[in-house]
Amino acid sequence: MTELTFQELGAGNKSTIVLLHGGGVAGWMWRPVAAVLMSDFHLLIPDLPEQGRSLGTAPFTHALAADLVSDLIHAHAPGGKASVVGLSEGAQVTVELLARHPDVLDHAVVSSAILRPLPGCWMYTRGMFRWAYRWFMVPLKNNDGWIRLNMKYSAGIGEKYFADFKRSFQEITESGFVNLMVEAMHYRMPSGLEKADLPVLVATGALEYRQMHESARDLLAVLPRARGVTVSFGNGSTLAKEHNWALTDPKLFAATVKAWVRDEALPSELSLFK
Numbered sequence: 520m521t522e523l524t525f526q527e528l529g530a531g532n533k534s535t536i537v538l539l540h541g542g543g544v545a546g547w548m549w550r551p552v553a554a555v556l557m558s559d560f561h562l563l564i565p566d567l568p569e570q571g572r573s574l575g576t577a578p579f580t581h582a583l584a585a586d587l588v589s590d591l592i593h594a595h596a597p598g599g600k601a602s603v604v605g606l607s608e609g610a611q612v613t614v615e616l617l618a619r620h621p622d623v624l625d626h627a628v629v630s631s632a633i634l635r636p637l638p639g640c641w642m643y644t645r646g647m648f649r650w651a652y653r654w655f656m657v658p659l660k661n662n663d664g665w666i667r668l669n670m671k672y673s674a675g676i677g678e679k680y681f682a683d684f685k686r687s688f689q690e691i692t693e694s695g696f697v698n699l700m701v702e703a704m705h706y707r708m709p710s711g712l713e714k715a716d717l718p719v720l721v722a723t724g725a726l727e728y729r730q731m732h733e734s735a736r737d738l739l740a741v742l743p744r745a746r747g748v749t750v751s752f753g754n755g756s757t758l759a760k761e762h763n764w765a766l767t768d769p770k771l772f773a774a775t776v777k778a779w780v781r782d783e784a785l786p787s788e789l790s791l792f793k
Contacts, residue, residue: 545571724761747792
């Protein structure tokens with residue numbers, strides 16, 4: 520049976536949280552959040568298909584990723600249920616899980632799941648992404664300056680994670696990059712979400728694209744027990760910083776997850792989604 524490569528942390532007799540990473544990186548991005556959560560929870564941190572140590576599990580699709588995460592929960596979470604937290608691409612996979620396998624979920628956090636087309640989406644074809652990979656990744660896979668530029672301005676990731684980011688940048692294959700980008704850009708609201716009768720926290724950064732906020736509204740309208748919050752870091756913040764808040768403010772992210780899965784009051788730094 521195909522299984523995602525994953526890391527397991529914390530005590531197995533505690534409630535389980537599954538952390539699903541963003542696109543083009545791997546489970547390493549959860550290291551600072553996991554450091555806060557692992558004393559209170561049992562953590563499962565998979566590398567999604569065609570990324571990290573799951574490079575050989577292909578092709579990346581949201582459906583395959585959701586099915587394999589469901590299998591992971593059945594096999595490794597006590598009682599066969601877990602809370603699932605997804606960021607960006609991982610948030611899209613979490614949405615797919617809510618539609619396909621709500622029975623394995625206890626709580627969910629969906630942080631920045633884009634479900635609507637971005638401007639110029641008609642250009643986001645397999646051919647275009649193959650061209651982008653060959654021109655902007657292959658020749659520059661050993662160019663630390665270019666990698667740092669992408670890490671800082673596209674992903675909002677700090678210098679301390681450079682070695683991890685560089686490894687992910689260098690390892691991703693053309694097939695993996697194309698599948699990842701096509702799936703991300705063309706993912707839309709799946710059917711069946713109205714059956715996901717469990718607490719779902721929908722989060723977006725204040726500076727994110729209009730389409731991201733509209734996607735959040737779509738989720739809040741269909742999910743029976745969803746709540747929306749906005750993440751804002753005020754003056755001097757950026758879209759990338761707020762989008763990738765699991766790395767830019769891991770203590771706040773971990774505190775949010777802990778409060779949500781325990782049905783406690785959320786951190787005061789968050790504001791209700793408008």
